[in-house]
Amino acid sequence: HVQLVESGGGSVQAGGSLKLSCVSSGYAYQSYCMGWFRQVPGQEREGIATIDSNGATGYADSVKGRFTISQDTAQNTVYLQMNSLETEDSAMYYCGADPPATACRPKPTWGYRGGQGTQVTVS
Numbered sequence: 001h002v003q004l005v006e007s008g009g010g011s012v013q014a015g016g017s018l019k020l021s022c023v024s025s026g027y028a029y030q031s032y033c034m035g036w037f038r039q040v041p042g043q044e045r046e047g048i049a050t051i052d053s054n055g056a057t058g059y060a061d062s063v064k065g066r067f068t069i070s071q072d073t074a075q076n077t078v079y080l081q082m083n084s085l086e087t088e089d090s091a092m093y094y095c096g097a098d099p100p101a102t103a104c105r106p107k108p109t110w111g112y113r114g115g116q117g118t119q120v121t122v123s
Helices: none
Strands: 003-007 010-012 018-025 033-039 046-051 057-059 067-072 077-082 091-098 118-122
Touching: 003 091, 018 033, 018 091, 018 118, 033 067, 033 077, 046 067, 046 077, 057 067, 077 091
Parallel strands: 010 118
Antiparallel strands: 003 018, 018 077, 033 046, 033 091, 046 057, 067 077, 091 118
């Protein structure tokens, strides 16, 4: 079955950096759209970054220029490098995966998603 496991979150001061990782298994990773979204309790999910099988990336305006999504297809892993973190970036971060027929752009809903997420707290 499909499994996505996020890691790398933590607590940092504003202006700091973190790098999140998401390891995938159970499907043909190389052909999928991968991405990250985040959620703050009581607020709507926000899709923030995507990367497709060709390496093309997309970002929400709120993170553009600060966050970078990348992937290691040999390791079935997608990363999110987060720089210049702001307090507004504090959230639970999840990775998602969608089959290649779907639009690969930042979005809050995914066909598959990580179950636990990883918490990012910026103070």
